[in-house]
Amino acid sequence: MRRGLARNSSSFRTRAGFGAALALILMLGAAPAVAEDLDGGLNRGLMRLSEILGSVHHLREVCGANEGALWRNKMIDMMNTAALSAEQRQAMITHFNDAYYQARAAFPDCSAKAAAKANSLFDEAQRLAGRLSTIGQSATAEF
Structure with a gap:
């Protein structure tokens, strides 16, 4: 049962900030150095970002954001952009x-807690994107 915390609710943020964070991650994939650091911080970050995308996919859906497969497609875009082995793709x-x-x-229905969780995940993704862009830039500088 959906409750009234759809995307227009003030307690449920839009995806604009998270989209910007994800765009930074997708830009990292263009650098050949991404594959080189997948055993380090970048790999952990990509795995966590995969988890965030999975959680957000459900939370936005259950709270009526009407985004369809947007977050699943962002995950596919991220995997296609990064130079990943088959094992790394499967792990993501x-x-x-x-x-x-x-x-x-944890959140079968939309609630204030579900909306708060989505918002905290958006914030985490933005912080994570900043850290991952730093890792990607320093790895690229080594080439």
Whole structure:
């Protein structure tokens, strides 16, 4: 059962800030150095970002944002942009799916807590994007 915290609600932020954060991550994938650091901080960051995307996919859906497969498609874009091995792609997919199902179990309906969780994930994604862009820039500078 959906409650009235749709995308126009003041307690449920728009995706603009998170989209900007994700754009930074997608730009990182263009650098050949991304694949070089996938065992370090960049890999952990990409896995966490996969989890955030999975959670947001459910939370935005349950709260009536009417975005369809937007967050799943952002995940696919991120994987296609980064130079990943088959194992790394599968790990990201697993993190996305696990987070989606955990969010679905924790928040079966839209509530103020679900909206707050989505907002905190947006904030985390923005901070994470800043850290990942620093990692990507320093890895690219080594080439």
